[in-house]
Amino acid sequence: MPSHYKGRRDTLRALNAYINLARASDSLLGRMSAELERNGLTMGQFGVLETLLHLGPMCQRMLGQKLLRSGGNITLVVDNLEKHGWVRRERQRDDRRMIVIHLTPQGRKLIEGVFPEHAQAIKKEMSVLEPREQESLRRICRKLGRGGERLREQQRKREKEHDTDSTK
Amino acid sequence: MPSHYKGRRDTLRALNAYINLARASDSLLGRMSAELERNGLTMGQFGVLETLLHLGPMCQRMLGQKLLRSGGNITLVVDNLEKHGWVRRERQRDDRRMIVIHLTPQGRKLIEGVFPEHAQAIKKEMSVLEPREQESLRRICRKLGRGGERLREQQRKREKEHDTDSTK
DNA sequence: ATCTAATTGTTTAATGTTAAACGAATATGC
DNA sequence: GCATATTCGTTTAACATTAAACAATTAGAT
Numbered sequence: 001m002p003s004h005y006k007g008r009r010d011t012l013r014a015l016n017a018y019i020n021l022a023r024a025s026d027s028l029l030g031r032m033s034a035e036l037e038r039n040g041l042t043m044g045q046f047g048v049l050e051t052l053l054h055l056g057p058m059c060q061r062m063l064g065q066k067l068l069r070s071g072g073n074i075t076l077v078v079d080n081l082e083k084h085g086w087v088r089r090e091r092q093r094d095d096r097r098m099i100v101i102h103l104t105p106q107g108r109k110l111i112e113g114v115f116p117e118h119a120q121a122i123k124k125e126m127s128v129l130e131p132r133e134q135e136s137l138r139r140i141c142r143k144l145g146r147g148g149e150r151l152r153e154q155q156r157k158r159e160k161e162h163d164t165d166s167t168k
Numbered sequence: 169m170p171s172h173y174k175g176r177r178d179t180l181r182a183l184n185a186y187i188n189l190a191r192a193s194d195s196l197l198g199r200m201s202a203e204l205e206r207n208g209l210t211m212g213q214f215g216v217l218e219t220l221l222h223l224g225p226m227c228q229r230m231l232g233q234k235l236l237r238s239g240g241n242i243t244l245v246v247d248n249l250e251k252h253g254w255v256r257r258e259r260q261r262d263d264r265r266m267i268v269i270h271l272t273p274q275g276r277k278l279i280e281g282v283f284p285e286h287a288q289a290i291k292k293e294m295s296v297l298e299p300r301e302q303e304s305l306r307r308i309c310r311k312l313g314r315g316g317e318r319l320r321e322q323q324r325k326r327e328k329e330h331d332t333d334s335t336k
Numbered sequence: 337a338t339c340t341a342a343t344t345g346t347t348t349a350a351t352g353t354t355a356a357a358c359g360a361a362t363a364t365g366c
Numbered sequence: 367g368c369a370t371a372t373t374c375g376t377t378t379a380a381c382a383t384t385a386a387a388c389a390a391t392t393a394g395a396t
Contacts, residue, residue: 010291010299011287011288011290011291013294013299013303013306014291014294014295014302015290015291016302017294017297017302017305017306018293020305020306020310021189021192021193021196021305021306022193023236023309023313024189024193024309024312024313025189025190025192025194025309026193026236027313028186028190028312028313029190030236032186042351043352059374059375060374060375061373061374061375068191068194068195069353069354070353070354070355071376072353072354072356072375072376072378073352073353073354074375075375075376075377076351076352076353076376077352079376095361096360096361096362097361097374097375098361098374098375099374099375119179119182119183122179122182122183122186123178123179123182123183125182125186126181126186126312127182128311128312129185129308129311129312131181133308133311134181134184135185136308137188137189137305137308137309137312138181138184138185140297140301140304140305141185141188141189141193142192143297143301144293144294144296144297144305145188145192145196146296210382212382227344227345228344228345229343229344229345237383237384238383238384239344239345239346240383240384240386241382241383241384242345243345243346244381244382245382263343263391263392264344264390264391264392265343265344265345265390265391265392266343266344266345266391267344
């Protein structure tokens with residue numbers, strides 16, 4: 001069946017790319033997570049602290065969007081960071097729904113110390129790849145992520161249209 | 169400081185590759201997970217069923233190695249699959265420590281139906297990449313994964329040596 | 337043979353994650 | 367202005383995942 005052949009070839013290529021992507025990121029993130037926990041930080045906590053350090057104070061909603069995490073998750077992570085005294089919540093005056101999260105001096109000191117170590121660990125892991133391969137990986141993954149967003153937006157649009165249709 | 173410059177450049181390249189890899193796989197796996205749940209399967213359950221389908225009956229230990237999951241996790245996933253009647257446990261006669269997991273006819277039927285759908289969903293996600301890019305992604309991720317295994321083995325060796333030293 | 341190691345699977349406690357339901361605050365339509 | 371809808375953060379219930387402690391079984395050393 002030569003007509004099935006190309007489809008099968010395409011599917012196999014996609015499957016192989018997918019499975020290797022999934023396994024590589026799974027094992028890599030696992031190791032990076034263990035590295036951070038040696039410094040007393042979870043992956044989620046590190047993500048929030050690093051975002052606040054590099055992008056400045058920010059409300060929880062925005063943190064969730066940046067980190068691709070749910071609102072409930074951000075609430076919990078910020079709770080734990082607050083317990084450690086690494087961040088503080090500050091309600092906004094003009095829109096009291098929003099809470100802006102700020103790094104405390106201790107939090108800033110912590111993340112400023114941990115981030116370079118973490119970056120070096122990542123550099124070491126990536127050193128099995130040639131510079132050119134690292135750049136390819138970045139470009140391809142960026143494209144793949146954007147592709148997903150595009151698909152998601154289309155889906156949202158479809159859902160909204162569907163909603164409108166069904167409610168009229 | 170020209171002596172710092174190259175190191176910084178290397179670090180930035182590694183960091184960019186890492187962050188894009190992490191985000192791409194995070195969002196991609198999230199969407200694939202949602203797709204499977206529409207068929208009543210979790211990612212872990214799908215992984216076990218798919219492995220059994222393509223590699224045949226297998227003990228739990230081996231499943232954990234193939235899927236990069238802990239023993240406790242495999243126990244739970246197999247429990248749930250067993251409750252649904254999709255797999256059965258069979259104790260081995262010659263070595264009663266091992267339990268071989270078999271697909272039941274219903275389980276086989278299920279995974280034989282779900283797998284092609286899932287493969288098509290993956291193909292669609294990957295279609296934002298050119299065939300050549302998919303092959304690059306596969307090759308680079310494979311290399312990155314192997315690199316991790318190599319690092320891990322070295323670490324294990326170091327730990328064993330350390331153990332020997334500390335116990336003598 | 338017997339004592340010790342290692343291996344396999346299970347259980348438990350802790351944590352991270354999400355979706356859904358909810359209250360509070362704000363924006364919008366009329 | 368008032369009613370309704372939307373947005374933001376929180377809480378809750380459910381589940382996945384892991385590490386660590388454990389029991390059962392087998393392998394190895396002597």
